[in-house]
Amino acid sequence: MPFLNPSHGPASDDSGAGPRPARPIPETPVAATDLAATRRQLLESGKSGKLDAPGLRQVLVDLHEFWLTSKGVELGIRPDSGYSIIAVGGLGRGELLPFSDLDLILLHDDMPPDEVAEVADGLWYPLWDANIPLDHSVRTVPQALQVATEDVSAALGLLEARHIVGDEDLSTLLIGGIRQQWRTDIRDRFPAVVAHAQDRWRRAGDIAHRAEPDLKNGRGGLRDVQLLGALAIAQLTDGMASLRPDSPGAGPQVAYGRLLDIRTELHRIAGRPREQVRAQDADEIGAALRIGDRFDLARVISDSARTISYSIDVGLRTAGNALPRRGLAKLRRSPIRRPLDEGVVEHNGEIVLARNAIPSKDPGLILRVASASARTGLPISASTLSRLADYAPELREPWPAEALSDLLVLLGSGHHMVDPIEALDRTGLWGRLLPEWGAVRDLPPRDAIHTWTVDRHLVETAAHAGSMTTRVSRPDLLVLGALIHDLGKGRGADHSIVGADLAIQVGNRFGLWPQDVTLLSEMVRHHLLLPSVATRRDLDDPATAESVAATLGYNRTLLELLATLAEADSLATGPGVWGEWKASLINDLVRRALRLIDGGEPARPESLSPEQIALAEAGGFAVVMSPADGPHTFRVTMVAPDQPGLLSKMAGVLALNGLRSHSATVQGHAGSAVNSFVVVPLFGSPPEAGLMRQQLMAAIDGKIDVLARLDAREAESPIPTIGSVSATPGVSAGTGASAGSTDPAVDGAGHPKTAVPALFAVAPPRVIWVDLDAADSPAEPGDVLMELRTDDRIGLLSRVSAVIERHGAQVRWAKVATLGSTVVDTFCLRLDDDSASERTRVADDVLAVCPPPQPRAEGDDGDGPQHHGGTARSGVPIS
Numbered sequence: 001m002p003f004l005n006p007s008h009g010p011a012s013d014d015s016g017a018g019p020r021p022a023r024p025i026p027e028t029p030v031a032a033t034d035l036a037a038t039r040r041q042l043l044e045s046g047k048s049g050k051l052d053a054p055g056l057r058q059v060l061v062d063l064h065e066f067w068l069t070s071k072g073v074e075l076g077i078r079p080d081s082g083y084s085i086i087a088v089g090g091l092g093r094g095e096l097l098p099f100s101d102l103d104l105i106l107l108h109d110d111m112p113p114d115e116v117a118e119v120a121d122g123l124w125y126p127l128w129d130a131n132i133p134l135d136h137s138v139r140t141v142p143q144a145l146q147v148a149t150e151d152v153s154a155a156l157g158l159l160e161a162r163h164i165v166g167d168e169d170l171s172t173l174l175i176g177g178i179r180q181q182w183r184t185d186i187r188d189r190f191p192a193v194v195a196h197a198q199d200r201w202r203r204a205g206d207i208a209h210r211a212e213p214d215l216k217n218g219r220g221g222l223r224d225v226q227l228l229g230a231l232a233i234a235q236l237t238d239g240m241a242s243l244r245p246d247s248p249g250a251g252p253q254v255a256y257g258r259l260l261d262i263r264t265e266l267h268r269i270a271g272r273p274r275e276q277v278r279a280q281d282a283d284e285i286g287a288a289l290r291i292g293d294r295f296d297l298a299r300v301i302s303d304s305a306r307t308i309s310y311s312i313d314v315g316l317r318t319a320g321n322a323l324p325r326r327g328l329a330k331l332r333r334s335p336i337r338r339p340l341d342e343g344v345v346e347h348n349g350e351i352v353l354a355r356n357a358i359p360s361k362d363p364g365l366i367l368r369v370a371s372a373s374a375r376t377g378l379p380i381s382a383s384t385l386s387r388l389a390d391y392a393p394e395l396r397e398p399w400p401a402e403a404l405s406d407l408l409v410l411l412g413s414g415h416h417m418v419d420p421i422e423a424l425d426r427t428g429l430w431g432r433l434l435p436e437w438g439a440v441r442d443l444p445p446r447d448a449i450h451t452w453t454v455d456r457h458l459v460e461t462a463a464h465a466g467s468m469t470t471r472v473s474r475p476d477l478l479v480l481g482a483l484i485h486d487l488g489k490g491r492g493a494d495h496s497i498v499g500a501d502l503a504i505q506v507g508n509r510f511g512l513w514p515q516d517v518t519l520l521s522e523m524v525r526h527h528l529l530l531p532s533v534a535t536r537r538d539l540d541d542p543a544t545a546e547s548v549a550a551t552l553g554y555n556r557t558l559l560e561l562l563a564t565l566a567e568a569d570s571l572a573t574g575p576g577v578w579g580e581w582k583a584s585l586i587n588d589l590v591r592r593a594l595r596l597i598d599g600g601e602p603a604r605p606e607s608l609s610p611e612q613i614a615l616a617e618a619g620g621f622a623v624v625m626s627p628a629d630g631p632h633t634f635r636v637t638m639v640a641p642d643q644p645g646l647l648s649k650m651a652g653v654l655a656l657n658g659l660r661s662h663s664a665t666v667q668g669h670a671g672s673a674v675n676s677f678v679v680v681p682l683f684g685s686p687p688e689a690g691l692m693r694q695q696l697m698a699a700i701d702g703k704i705d706v707l708a709r710l711d712a713r714e715a716e717s718p719i720p721t722i723g724s725v726s727a728t729p730g731v732s733a734g735t736g737a738s739a740g741s742t743d744p745a746v747d748g749a750g751h752p753k754t755a756v757p758a759l760f761a762v763a764p765p766r767v768i769w770v771d772l773d774a775a776d777s778p779a780e781p782g783d784v785l786m787e788l789r790t791d792d793r794i795g796l797l798s799r800v801s802a803v804i805e806r807h808g809a810q811v812r813w814a815k816v817a818t819l820g821s822t823v824v825d826t827f828c829l830r831l832d833d834d835s836a837s838e839r840t841r842v843a844d845d846v847l848a849v850c851p852p853p854q855p856r857a858e859g860d861d862g863d864g865p866q867h868h869g870g871t872a873r874s875g876v877p878i879s
Contacts, residue, residue: 025611035067036130043098043268053264060096065164072747073166075122083119084166092160094188097264099273101133109170110140141174148178152196155182157232179233186234187323194316197227207305209452215263216275220305224312225256236319244698249608252311252766255304261289262301264658298444302453308428314382321348339683342632344831350381359391366392366429367406373420375411380420385427394432398511400632402680405662409822414466414762418818421459430776436502439490451574454489460572470763470789477516478561481523482568500525528567534585545592556597563590586738606665608674613641616669623693627684633680637694644671645805650675650700652706652798653692656713658682661797666814707802710795761791765850767843788825790850792818799849800825807842808832
């Protein structure tokens with residue numbers, strides 16, 4: 001805290017005060033040797049276990065208060081004396097640590113300078129002579145208020161001021177004045193307060209992910225909780241009430257107490273005022289607090305820091321929204337509630353529940369809220385999380401398809417998923433969805449090469465995998481496998497084997513098909529196979545590739561999933577783990593193994609049901625809607641006389657009615673097109689089938705320009721720009737676990753987070769051509785498969801179909817699957833000109849209507865939109 005040297009006399013010459021009683025000030029101030037000796041005795045007795053950390057702090061507070069009170073009386077600092085001693089810092093908070101400075105203010109009522117200097121010398125010199133660390137200042141009330149106005153650090157310190165001895169009315173005048181000034185000026189000072197915190201975070205780093213964390217100044221540390229208290233004094237937040245008592249970390253107050261105890265033991269063990277927990281001290285601290293070894297201590301620190309980080313995010317955001325308005329801002333209407341999903345809206349820069357949402361009757365609401373947050377980049381309201389934690393029931397096993405789809409949307413959003421998952425985890429909701437998560441939550445890595453705790457590493461791996469989903473034929477299994485590949489750690493056995501068993505348990509809960517559960521389990525079991533073999537075995541030995549292919553059961557899909565997972569896992573481990581050397585070795589091994597694996601089965605059309613055949617043979621137009629799996633899922637069958645341009649119009653009518661296609665089959669029979677779609681309404685109930693039949697007929701007659709209306713609908717979409725919305729002045733939206741950077745373009749991990757529109761794709765779109773031969777039934781001469789892998793957008797199927805139709809290609813049949821936010825569309829085409837140049841033109845035009853890839857972080861491979869020729873049936877590069 002800024003201080004004024006008492007020898008220079010801070011008071012004015014004319015105090016205007018009447019006669020004061022004489023002060024019994026000794027000619028030679030006595031050193032505080034008794035205080036220093038008692039401090040040493042306390043610390044030594046503490047080492048023998050007589051005092052725990054909270055007890056030691058309280059005794060130190062009582063000891064110093066007693067000494068200051070006695071010294072104040074000796075110096076004549078009594079009621080009505082015009083002097084008082086005020087404590088700030090640790091003593092002011094009542095939590096003095098063994099080697100913390102004494103932060104003291106000698107407050108006076110504009111007394112004569114010589115007298116003030118004499119009193120100050122009588123107070124300061126005994127402490128200096130006893131080598132007691134001291135941070136001191138001498139102020140009048142106006143001077144202290146002026147300092148608080150000019151210096152954010154001083155203001156935050158003075159908000160913790162506490163009267164010790166002397167003129168209590170004078171102390172009350174300062175303490176009340178500081179708080180009133182803070183509340184009055186907070187609107188103008190709030191950006192500086194945020195900048196002050198961000199600067200501290202940038203210098204000290206994120207406690208949860210630092211090898212030697214700064215418990216006091218780091219992000220998620222003690223200073224952040226004190227900042228929450230300051231915001232509560234300004235009446236902008238409710239202080240420490242951000243988390244439920246039963247959430248991980250049991251709330252910020254408990255987390256604060258844990259870090260304070262660790263810091264107390266750190267002081268005691270180090271014998272000096274140290275803030276960083278060093279590796280050589282960790283075991284001793286853990287043992288003193290009965291936590292365990294250094295790994296157990298690291299887990300407690302991470303858990304506490306992440307709890308506080310989440311609380312400070314919520315606190316800053318809440319405070320920003322609560323700032324008092326001035327001028328014309330007072331006349332503005334309340335922020336509009338914009339719908340984002342069923343039961344989910346955006347309000348005032350946050351994700352909240354719709355007014356008609358009933359969490360107790362909607363188990364899937366948790367995942368819809370989280371996926372909406374990831375898609376838009378908007379943070380989830382703390383009140384929404386609390387309401388979900390209180391009332392949302394657990395999803396029944398197996399999960400409905402809608403819930404799995406929302407989870408895949410969340411996991412497919414790249415690094416935009418980190419903040420909503422962290423918010424769910426800190427409030428106990430993530431563990432409700434994935435009970436196995438508790439074993440890895442805040443689990444420190446045993447290998448120094450790892451940057452993150454195990455749970456955060458899993459999230460980071462899934463985030464990297466989300467940018468690679470178009471490389472594989474099963475993007476859903478890729479992100480799910482990335483999320484759980486290390487779930488077996490912390491259980492005292494081989495984590496790959498334990499994790500494979502857990503993957504079966506998780507896959508069954510998610511509602512995957514049995515064959516997909518097996519594939520997911522094999523991904524987890526063998527997720528280290530490719531890096532291990534590629535870096536330790538002779539790749540020129542034919543037995544190497546043969547052993548890999550045999551281990552994987554000659555499963556091409558599993559091989560491509562493991563190749564992509566290996567890269568995502570390495571990128572999420574730490575800097576330098578993934579590089580050209582490792583990538584080249586794994587790609588070489590994959591190519592060699594692929595040569596030993598059959599090409600795999602091409603996509604095939606599904607058989608028509610008797611009801612669909614009857615509709616087609618009846619002729620004319622028909623639209624039939626029936627419930628499908630899940631309360632919000634419907635199957636729509638559309639029949640019309642076959643003609644060019646029909647598919648794009650059918651898909652466009654569905655999109656215009658707010659129906660999101662999860663899957664589709666496109667076929668024909670008896671001169672009619674028979675197209676079946678599984679759809680989910682964006683909001684509310686679906687339209688009547690009769691209305692869609694009329695719209696379809698109007699679109700075919702040219703009365704409705706479907707593509708033009710889709711463009712207009714997309715332009716009016718309520719989904720805002722990801723990361724560009726900031727509800728809090730000076731605070732970027734979505735500052736959760738990855739926050740801590742003041743660079744507006746990246747989060748704390750260096751990932752891009754701002755100015756990324758929701759229209760952009762996390763993974764680059766790809767077009768893959770597959771030549772069919774005579775053995776590929778039901779192929780006919782001239783048939784070719786075009787597989788599109790891309791992120792979804794409004795009316796994507798309609799747009800892609802229009803491109804195909806514009807090139808004069810005939811769609812013989814098609815299969816469409818939306819796996820989360822990734823679309824895998826397979827079209828069996830008959831091209832008039834099946835040349836390489838025509839395929840390139842078709843692919844380029846198809847890619848042009850796909851969401852373009854978002855800007856990538858520095859050092860990424862820059863893998864942009866592309867299309868492949870030949871007979872490749874996977875996203876794994878094949879030479």
